[in-house]
Amino acid sequence: MSSLASVDPQIAELVKAEERRQADTVKLIPSENYVSKAVLEATGTVLTNKYSEGYANKRYYEGQQVIDQIEVLAIERAKSLFGVNHANVQPYSGSPANLAIYLAFMQPGDTFMGMNLPSGGHLTHGSPVSITGKWFKPVSYNVRKETGRVDMDQVRELALEHRPKVIFCGGTAIPRTIDFPAFAEIAREVGAILAADIAHIAGLVAGGAHPSPVGHADVISTTTHKTLRGPRGAMLMANDDEKATALNKAVFPGLQGGPHNHTTAAIAVALHEAAQPEFKAYAHQVVANAKALAEELNSRGFDLVSGGTDNHLILIDLTSKGVAGKPAAKALDRAGLETNYNTVPFDPRKPFDPSGIRIGTPSVTSRGMGEAEMRQIGAWMDEVVGALAKGDAEDVIARVHREVSELTAQFPAPGL
């Protein structure tokens, strides 16, 4: 990055500092990952110079000889990887992709269903602070208090009572397998469109480590930058021609102008990588690592929502440890263990100061770590949280940080 360093040394230095931070940290944020050098290179290309409003062979600008080929390649790879008939690779990110679903299938004021935010839904599934909760009528379903798992009886009762136009399944803090066939049956019963938001688990689905929504959900929305390990972006998929056309119209011209062609190229690269046998191994190792980490935390008396995990994600209720989520996340971060504080189902505390933390294994798996490292990470978390509860964590944080640095040095992160 010699040009950046000479033109804007301030930004260049900050980028380097962030690179060092990412290298030195055990990143446990479940929505993040390390993309490959190939994905990074595609993201930083001259494709960023081109405007391409429209779709391949139907553009509103000339000079699309190359861009059309790139977008078609990305679409074909998405279709083949997920086994769908149609894919749109233009949404700028997961939130605009979800907005396209509203625009395609609903009118303002229409009723829809989604998982409630404090229990693991996404803002765009009807949170009152989101446009989706302000301009439409959300009906929220929850998990069962005793099991921490989605209450499918409640989903059905609410669907029968409110007759939603759309039902969203999926979320941001769901540690268990999403039962797509069960959601599909309820959606069919009430004539709703089932939208599967697989933003978090797309990489697991692609790698065969989580059941696929294809054949069950009418439309599928996903980010490309979480477990799928691509650039920041999103995709919408469908099998049905009419639904795919409605989604395409909603993305452009409904919501967006020109697609980000450099991102499209990087998505194509990530999809190519995700079709390789190594990616399958990665996806299964993500789950094996999460299970090992959950087991270690369980054995150390941590209270895991739903008791454990089926996927890449673990949601921890810290109430029993005598600390809140935010101070725990801040102490862990100072020890080199990067997590995020998060609400837990039925959280009595506020979203900005909740009871839990959310962790996951995609990033550490991308670095090549395995079950033994997960047990070590669980032990470190226990030491930091235990010391914090006693009110004297400084020495422990300093020591764990040294040990974390020794570990991260042995597992270089892709792309850095």
Ligand SMILES: *Cc1c(COP(=O)(O)O)cnc(C)c1O
């Ligand atoms: C991350 C996420 C999104 C939103 O993605 P952004 O790219 O942050 O806009 C939407 N839905 C779910 C379930 C997510 O986890």
